[in-house]
Amino acid sequence: GAVVSQHPSRVICKSGTSVKIECRSLDFQATTMFWYRQFPKKSLMLMATSNEGSKATYEQGVEKDKFLINHASLTLSTLTVTSAHPEDSSFYICSAKQAAPYGYTFGSGTRLTVV
Amino acid sequence: RKEVEQDPGPFNVPEGATVAFNCTYSNSASQSFFWYRQDCRKEPKLLMSVYSSGNEDGRFTAQLNRASQYISLLIRDSKLSDSATYLCVVNTNAGKSTFGDGTTLTVKP
Numbered sequence: 001g002a003v004v005s006q007h008p009s010r011v012i013c014k015s016g017t018s019v020k021i022e023c024r025s026l027d028f029q030a031t032t033m034f035w036y037r038q039f040p041k042k043s044l045m046l047m048a049t050s051n052e053g054s055k056a057t058y059e060q061g062v063e064k065d066k067f068l069i070n071h072a073s074l075t076l077s078t079l080t081v082t083s084a085h086p087e088d089s090s091f092y093i094c095s096a097k098q099a100a101p102y103g104y105t106f107g108s109g110t111r112l113t114v115v
Numbered sequence: 116r117k118e119v120e121q122d123p124g125p126f127n128v129p130e131g132a133t134v135a136f137n138c139t140y141s142n143s144a145s146q147s148f149f150w151y152r153q154d155c156r157k158e159p160k161l162l163m164s165v166y167s168s169g170n171e172d173g174r175f176t177a178q179l180n181r182a183s184q185y186i187s188l189l190i191r192d193s194k195l196s197d198s199a200t201y202l203c204v205v206n207t208n209a210g211k212s213t214f215g216d217g218t219t220l221t222v223k224p
Binding site for chain 2: 034036042043044045046049091093104105106107108109111
């Protein structure tokens with residue numbers, strides 16, 4: 001099946017700094033990618049839908065200026081957590097949709113810890 | 116009420132047991148349904164899609180009841196390696212996915 005590569009897998013940063021997370025589709029073109037965050041023992045919460053060549057669509061309650069999404073090519077979407085705070089510490093995962101019956105292919109996730 | 120609800124468990128079963136998970140959804144416009152498996156601190160991985168006619172993949176059987184708006188996952192002859200969290204995923208026609216909080220399964224020797 002298709003592969004979505006996500007980097008970094010783990011990052012620790014200081015409060016106030018920005019962190020960029022990359023998500024690449026390795027063997028297919030992903031016009032749409034999705035960004036999720038997951039808190040411990042909770043499910044994935046959709047943050048935003050990233051569309052190639054256009055602005056991302058954010059879910060209610062997600063700050064656009066804090067979570068910057070760029071989808072400049074058909075194989076790369078990035079999420080930048082700006083001015084990170086400890087409450088931003090979470091597991092962030094991207095996914096790309098494939099044709100049925102494959103559903104969504106997920107990146108391996110990024111565990112962000114803000115200290 | 117959550118859009119997708121699952122019994123969080125945990126379900127603790129012995130090897131060889133049969134276990135079933137249910138998932139209910141509130142959006143009647145939901146179009147497609149999936150079960151994902153997530154191991155601790157790993158990304159979710161597609162286990163199987165769920166079709167209206169029901170479908171089986173080895174020890175796993177998934178069923179959909181549109182009238183009652185629920186899907187189920189049955190695992191037969193449980194293995195230790197089946198221990199994981201199982202996520203129910205419901206998609207609308209617009210492509211939006213909603214995840215359940217997951218059901219945790221622990222299979223013990």
